[in-house]
Amino acid sequence: MASASSPSTPGTGSLLAIAAMGCVQLGLAASVDLSSQLGATGVAWLRLVFAALLVVLIARPWRARFTRRALLTCVLLGVATAGMTVMFMAAVIRIPLGTASALEFLGPLGVAVASGRGTSRLWALVAAVGVIGLTEPWHGGVDLLGVCFALGAAACWAGYIVLTQRAGDAVTGLHALAVSFPVAALVASFAITPAVLQHLSWPLLAAGLGLALLLPVVPFLLEFLALRRLSTSAFGTLMSLEPAIALMVGFLLLGQVPRPLAVAGIALVIAAGIGATRSGARDAR
Template identity: 55%
Template sequence: MGGGSARAGALMTVTAMVSVQLGMAVAVKLIDHIGSDGTAWLRLAWAGLILLLWVRPRPSAFTAKTFGMCVVLGVVSAAVSLFFMASLDRLPLGTATALEFLGPLTVAAAHGRGLARVLWPGLAALGVILLSQPFSGGVDLKGVMLALAAGAAWALYILLTQNVGDQVAGVTGLAVSMPIAGLVSTFTVSSTVFERMTWQVVLIGLGMAILLPVVPFVLELLALRRLTTAAFGTLMCLEPALAFVVGFTLLDQELGVSAIIGIFVVVIAGVGAARSGGRQADMHIEVG
């Protein structure tokens, strides 16, 4: 693998993560107007429509079993977005992202060997304590629980994606699961959301869906052709730190020293898990 190709892959991966966090910054702004449930629904609805029109999956590509798995994957994808958007209503972007990141980190650590199965989850747990400060009451505990629920759903998403990816070619499975996620999230939206919906909000939602998942997904696919699994997984572990930077610069969200240290402890744990785990490339970033 050439150095130029690897550098291009690394740049694509970082750009994809920045796109994700910019999309999340847009989401934080939208939450003030249409709530976390409305924001999750708008993103999933647009993303599902874009992927459905782009890929146009054929029924012949599925069996009854694989289609059912895609439906389940869509339900789980909706859970990831709904829980995470709700956590953003209570927590800074960097804190919520680091807590959610524990889901894929756990999956990576579970594929590790020997000491890695204990070391990296233990280090991540230390990071969570620094982030949530459970004994000081400094962080919204409900927000922490919502972010951790999003992480648990993300871990399940990864396992399901690996299974679907082994049986359904390309992105066909995602082109079914994402519209299902949009449909599922519709049932969680309060009626007041639609009363507050304007064309401006709808178009902002379209931009959010392009930032997350369309642009990151394309860049991720291109990057995976240029990077090893370990390199890709390690780069993705920088996402909580990028979330802190975006939250600080664009949303005026400041964190205490303890929380900042906690984010970087989670990043280090993620890097370690990525180096020791397997199939880390399946830790898709576009579900966010």
């Protein structure tokens, strides 16, 4: 592994983190197109099923030793993963990808603010102003159900972060995912209808496998490699840019032209994320 003092290491880590975010947003954009055939919950379920199969094959969790508490944490992590995946997919078919991503980002932002000290909690006010710009409640034209789904995904993402930290303290990351992803796939199965299974075909199964690679398997591996080269603060700062990447992907691939006030709202949420992360990042051990 490259030395932490190598000048090329931070740049490589930044590129890996940006590539991970790009894979996530490309996977989401492709999922929006596929949802016309399987529905939002069907696409989320298919992604989780293939992700579970791939991670289990890679990690082989039966070789790991789990305490009862660690196993329970991984199961709860799977529940949070399912909620985050299903609700965010339900959000992006109702509201623009950039808006949904910025609203979902309130989850990790909330964790960073809660773990911060002193003036770091003032960033919550900045984020609140950004949310007002994103939703423009005075117009009354926003899809409230889509916003609620995005906020639900944000709450699940906050739980995902806390549970991931706890699981990472007990077992290795891949072994934790090898338990949480099958649980997530099982939980997501309760959200689909038999009609989803009737619509499955070989082309759709192949698309589901590709989506699982784009989101979450390849991004996880890229983030894992990035975290070996970056501090948690630097990594969190880069991840704060994800709503901006979502905005660009939504514009280029989905034809979603953002309103000026929405762009300003996303910028405020990103600024709040960077500020809160800088002051509330967890030290790497």
